[in-house]
Structures are given as C-alpha cells and as structure tokens.
Amino acid sequence: MKSIVIYESTHHGNTKKLVDAISKKYNVETAGIEHAESVDLSGYDMVGLAAGIAFGKFYRRMEEFAIKIPSGSQVFLLYTCGNPSNRYVKNITRTLESNGARIMGHYGCRGYDTYGPFKLVGGIAKGHPTEEEIMGAVAFYDKIIGRE
Ligand SMILES: Cc1cc2nc3c(=O)[nH]c(=O)nc-3n(C[C@H](O)[C@H](O)[C@H](O)COP(=O)(O)O)c2cc1C
Numbered sequence: 001m002k003s004i005v006i007y008e009s010t011h012h013g014n015t016k017k018l019v020d021a022i023s024k025k026y027n028v029e030t031a032g033i034e035h036a037e038s039v040d041l042s043g044y045d046m047v048g049l050a051a052g053i054a055f056g057k058f059y060r061r062m063e064e065f066a067i068k069i070p071s072g073s074q075v076f077l078l079y080t081c082g083n084p085s086n087r088y089v090k091n092i093t094r095t096l097e098s099n100g101a102r103i104m105g106h107y108g109c110r111g112y113d114t115y116g117p118f119k120l121v122g123g124i125a126k127g128h129p130t131e132e133e134i135m136g137a138v139a140f141y142d143k144i145i146g147r148e
Helices: 014-026 033-038 060-066 086-098 116-121 131-147
Strands: 003-008 029-032 046-054 074-081 102-110
Touching: 003 014, 003 033, 003 060, 014 029, 014 046, 014 074, 014 131, 029 033, 033 060, 046 060, 046 131, 060 086, 074 086, 074 131, 086 102, 102 131
Parallel strands: 003 029, 003 046, 046 074, 074 102
Antiparallel strands: none
16 A cells, blocks of 8 residues: 655644654655645555645645546545534545545544634644644544555
8 A cells, every 4th residue: 555645734734743643654655735746646556635724625725736636546635723624625525526536534633723813812722733633643544544
C-alpha cells in the first residue's frame, strides 16, 4: 500500500500534525499543496487530502486540487476546524465522487482557531488537536488500510 498525503495547513499547522503522525508511523509520503501539481498520483494506491477548513469547506486550493484527482483513485480526507461539523467534507466529496474517485473515509477534529473575531478572545479550540485527536487520525488511517 503506497500512499501520499497532499496537505494545506497554513493557519497554525494544526492539520499538518495529523499528517506528520500518520507519515511517521506508516512511512506515508507527504507533499504541500504548492508541490501537488508535480506529484504523479498514478504512482500511489491511495491519496490523502488534508487541510484546514475555511468558510465551511476545505481550503480553496485543496478544493480546486480535488478536481484534478484522476477517476478511479482511492482518496481519504483529513481536516481540522475550529467548530466541528460533518458538512465540511460535503463539497470536496461531491467533487471527488463526480469525477469517479472512491472516498475511503474522512477524519476531522478541532484545531486552534484565531480567525477573525476569535482572535480577540484568544482563539477557540486552544490546545487542539490534542495528542488523543492526533492518535485518532493515526487510528483512522490504520482502519482504512486494514479495509483494503
Ligand atoms: C480564513 C479562515 C476561515 C475559517 N473558517 C472556518 C469555518 O468555517 N469553520 C471552522 O470550524 N473553522 C474555520 N476556521 C478555523 C480553521 O479551520 C482551524 O483553525 C484549522 O485547524 C486550521 O488548520 P491549519 O492550522 O492546518 O491551517 C477558519 C480559519 C481561517 C483562517
């Protein structure tokens, strides 16, 4: 099972913590979204897309990159957000599925958020992702490769 995770984690590096933990345990390759175009995705069995959430969706560059994922790809989604909701994966899932990708699952948890007015109160979800949440991402990856 050869996997790569493409990540965009610009706010506080919250999502990157999940990516790094998975990569460390499973030797999964990683690439920042700025290098994503030069990755040959056909060389991997599974592709992870990992990002923070902005305005109810994955970060814009990641939502746009999802359009380019080839049909038949096996994809999993990782995200962190200030205020959890299942709807954050909806748009990117629709994009991927309408292009023929297969979604293996998604994992999300809270991540320190100092956007806009939250900055005035010292941010929300301080201390997140916690060690437990990071380990939750590793357990999630473990589960999806076990399913293979
Ligand atoms: C511009 C902007 C918009 C955001 N919008 C949302 C949102 O709609 N819902 C939410 O739960 N969190 C939102 N957040 C919080 C981030 O998703 C959260 O802090 C995330 O952990 C950041 O991940 P990162 O550090 O990997 O970039 C927003 C943050 C920024 C900077």
